[in-house]
Amino acid sequence: MAYVLWSRHLKFDPSAPQWFDRDRFILSAGHGSMLLYSLLHLAGYDLGIEDLKQFRQLHSRTPGHPENTHTPGVEMATGPLGQGVAHSVGFAIAEQYLSAKYPGLVDHYTYALCSDGDLMEGVASEAGSLAGHLSLGKLIWLYDDNGITIDGTTALSFTEDVGKRFEAFGWHVQTIDGMDLSAVDAAIVAAKADPRPSLICAKTVIGFGSPKLAGTNKAHSNPFGADELAATKAALGLPNEPFYDPEEAHLAFAPAVQRGQEAHQKWASAVAGTDLETLLSGIELDWSNVLPVISDKIATRKSSETIIQALAPVLPGLIGGSADLAESNLTHQKGFGDFSPSLPGGKNINFGVREHAMAAAVNGITLHGGTRGYGASFLIFSDYARPALRLSALMECPSIFVFTHDSVGVGEDGPTHEPVEQLTSLRAIPNFNLFRPCDGNETAAGWKVALRSTKTPTLLALSRQALPAVSPATPGDHPAEKGAYVLSEAEDAVITLIGTGSEVQHCLAAQKTLAEDGIVARVVSMPSWFLFDQQTDDYQESVLGEVLTISIEAGSTLAWPRYADVCLGIDRFGLSAPGDLVMKELGMTPEAIVEAAKALVAGV
Ligand SMILES: Cc1ncc(C[n+]2csc(CCOP(=O)(O)OP(=O)(O)O)c2C)c(N)n1
Numbered sequence: 001m002a003y004v005l006w007s008r009h010l011k012f013d014p015s016a017p018q019w020f021d022r023d024r025f026i027l028s029a030g031h032g033s034m035l036l037y038s039l040l041h042l043a044g045y046d047l048g049i050e051d052l053k054q055f056r057q058l059h060s061r062t063p064g065h066p067e068n069t070h071t072p073g074v075e076m077a078t079g080p081l082g083q084g085v086a087h088s089v090g091f092a093i094a095e096q097y098l099s100a101k102y103p104g105l106v107d108h109y110t111y112a113l114c115s116d117g118d119l120m121e122g123v124a125s126e127a128g129s130l131a132g133h134l135s136l137g138k139l140i141w142l143y144d145d146n147g148i149t150i151d152g153t154t155a156l157s158f159t160e161d162v163g164k165r166f167e168a169f170g171w172h173v174q175t176i177d178g179m180d181l182s183a184v185d186a187a188i189v190a191a192k193a194d195p196r197p198s199l200i201c202a203k204t205v206i207g208f209g210s211p212k213l214a215g216t217n218k219a220h221s222n223p224f225g226a227d228e229l230a231a232t233k234a235a236l237g238l239p240n241e242p243f244y245d246p247e248e249a250h251l252a253f254a255p256a257v258q259r260g261q262e263a264h265q266k267w268a269s270a271v272a273g274t275d276l277e278t279l280l281s282g283i284e285l286d287w288s289n290v291l292p293v294i295s296d297k298i299a300t301r302k303s304s305e306t307i308i309q310a311l312a313p314v315l316p317g318l319i320g321g322s323a324d325l326a327e328s329n330l331t332h333q334k335g336f337g338d339f340s341p342s343l344p345g346g347k348n349i350n351f352g353v354r355e356h357a358m359a360a361a362v363n364g365i366t367l368h369g370g371t372r373g374y375g376a377s378f379l380i381f382s383d384y385a386r387p388a389l390r391l392s393a394l395m396e397c398p399s400i401f402v403f404t405h406d407s408v409g410v411g412e413d414g415p416t417h418e419p420v421e422q423l424t425s426l427r428a429i430p431n432f433n434l435f436r437p438c439d440g441n442e443t444a445a446g447w448k449v450a451l452r453s454t455k456t457p458t459l460l461a462l463s464r465q466a467l468p469a470v471s472p473a474t475p476g477d478h479p480a481e482k483g484a485y486v487l488s489e490a491e492d493a494v495i496t497l498i499g500t501g502s503e504v505q506h507c508l509a510a511q512k513t514l515a516e517d518g519i520v521a522r523v524v525s526m527p528s529w530f531l532f533d534q535q536t537d538d539y540q541e542s543v544l545g546e547v548l549t550i551s552i553e554a555g556s557t558l559a560w561p562r563y564a565d566v567c568l569g570i571d572r573f574g575l576s577a578p579g580d581l582v583m584k585e586l587g588m589t590p591e592a593i594v595e596a597a598k599a600l601v602a603g604v
């Protein structure tokens with residue numbers, strides 16, 4: 001399948017792996033990474049036989065599972081099953097959107113090669129359902145239907161009619177003999193022609209050629225051993241030579257390379273001087289003019305809504321939406337239409353109640369380039385999206401996630417809807433910028449950081465409830481961009497109060513009360529640990545001060561000892577009641593800070 005696709009269909013230029021209008025190929029079954037490395041090698045990418053010999057070794061360009069940050073020509077990291085296919089939906093959305101906006105300049109297919117495991121995963125169904133609904137006609141999944149997974153045959157656990165499932169999703173489905181090259185070719189031709197997304201169920205044999213292991217789960221990962229290897233090569237008519245790399249195998253891809261390079265050249269002259277070229281060269285905004293000043297006492301989700309309206313007309317590549325909570329997340333770009341088959345240039349995507357596929361699609365949109373994806377839901381449901389959030393960080397993919405209702409302040413919906421451990425658990429992901437602003441102007445700073453980021457995803461954790469404007473009204477140049485800063489300085493302070501998000505206001509109130517009692521406190525707002533940790537030691541020390549520290553955040557205290565001597569937070573599930581009452585009941589108040597500060601200063 002891969003051979004036919006790469007040699008007869010795939011549009012690519014190995015000398016320019018990032019050429020914008022290439023077809024995208026995603027090896028969703030990432031455990032077959034050597035297949036991808038072999039294709040890249042044979043097709044002339046900068047991946048030599050020496051790289052292949054370093055397979056799975058330290059610092060090699062051929063890691064155990066494909067990683068886009070390590071290997072030219074690898075579009076995304078795959079290995080966690082289901083992710084590749086789910087991300088491919090985002091790539092296809094981006095293509096459909098851009099081809100509507102820049103007709104003639106964007107016109108390529110998105111292919112994903114997937115396995116039984118990929119299609120067993122729930123996220124593949126979410127993604128397949130979304131792709132069918134959106135009629136993503138240039139999305140093609142080749143299903144390596146070999147009837148085998150690690151534990152045995154699919155008879156053990158996977159017996160539904162996969163084709164019928166995808167037909168029900170609105171896909172074009174074909175079933176073929178995947179070992180028959182002309183059948184594969186014909187199926188790809190038909191898939192390209194059909195206006196629906198296409199699934200090619202290709203019956204194949206795992207470990208083909210191996211006399212003892214073909215068609216068994218042992219072929220998945222058991223080492224063959226020297227004898228079986230020799231027997232397999234003999235059966236396939238290959239010499240028994242390690243890393244046998246004949247010239248004619250490369251030549252088989254030469255026509256495809258030539259086609260791709262010609263297409264690339266044609267595209268390069270067509271794109272010159274167009275709006276697409278401007279978009280791809282990167283738009284740097286005049287931030288202080290674009291971002292609004294927000295001085296009202298409103299929810300940070302509401303501030304974000306205002307900011308999104310300011311960004312919508314100036315960022316043509318910014319597309320995204322919510323998992324059926326747009327009314328609550330306030331992520332709609334008003335007047336820019338809903339993305340659909342009849343309006344492929346619409347900037348708002350209705351992801352439906354599919355948080356996991358949404359996050360994956362947002363990454364795909366962002367990785368595609370030309371587009372920047374954002375997705376939204378309640379913070380509590382970040383758990384439903386987490387595998388894709390983690391991948392965004394690992395892939396250095398600067399997706400934007402707008403997760404609102406960021407605390408027990410949610411209130412009446414109760415503990416099932418009240419995030420407690422999510423802030424801490426998301427901060428634990430390396431290269432992941434969790435940003436929890438305290439007011440509208442910090443929210444604008446968060447959006448700016450998110451949009452300027454090139455290698456780090458950003459999650460904006462926004463409040464449901466109104467928060468007073470307390471931070472500097474300096475859009476475009478806000479101290480929150482450093483992750484943490486002194487919001488209220490005090491000479492001869494004996495204590496630093498650190499807050500995030502909705503708790504910053506309580507730090508300011510507590511500071512006043514403490515001053516009346518002769519205890520001088522300073523207040524630090526810390527919307528992002530990630531950004532703060534990147535500042536110089538001097539800056540960090542200047543913010544934290546050489547005094548006692550108390551932190552307050554409506555969430556788990558587990559990690560806060562990193563910054564604070566005393567950590568106020570919520571280490572239990574929440575409660576169903578009006579949000580302000582729940583906050584009070586669980587100790588998120590100025591009074592609690594005052595009490596803790598007095599005890600700390602008194603050395604109790
Ligand atoms: C989310 C996830 N769960 C489990 C695994 C471990 N794993 C790797 S491959 C595989 C299944 C292999 O079967 P299949 O997907 O059909 O691939 P094949 O062996 O046929 O190539 C599993 C369970 C994984 N990579 N990702």
Ligand SMILES: [Mg+2]
Pocket residue numbers: 115116117144145146147148149
């Ligand atoms: Mg299989």
